[in-house]
Amino acid sequence: MMTIRSLAEVRARLESLPGTPDSAANPQRQFEDLEGNCIQVLDSEFSDFLPGELEEYLQTYLYLRQLELGLIPFPDPREE
Numbered sequence: 001m002m003t004i005r006s007l008a009e010v011r012a013r014l015e016s017l018p019g020t021p022d023s024a025a026n027p028q029r030q031f032e033d034l035e036g037n038c039i040q041v042l043d044s045e046f047s048d049f050l051p052g053e054l055e056e057y058l059q060t061y062l063y064l065r066q067l068e069l070g071l072i073p074f075p076d077p078r079e080e
Contacts, residue, residue: 007049007057010041014061027069034065 019033038058046054066072 007053010045010054010057011061014038014041027071031062031066031069031071035062038062 014034014037017037019030023029023033038061042054042058048054063072067074
């Protein structure tokens, strides 16, 4: 039976999962840990969401975290 879960619950879960001890000082390592956690969540909870919903949310969340960690440049709004 499918249950519809809250995406806010997913974010809270992701933010509560620990990273590796060396990730705090290394933004790339932080992102890699987070990416691994997202994969785990997707594998274990995809059936709790509408088709495609969790994947889209996790991809967007990872993009945001890359921006926040300075791993990719912030898009210039003047460019298209």
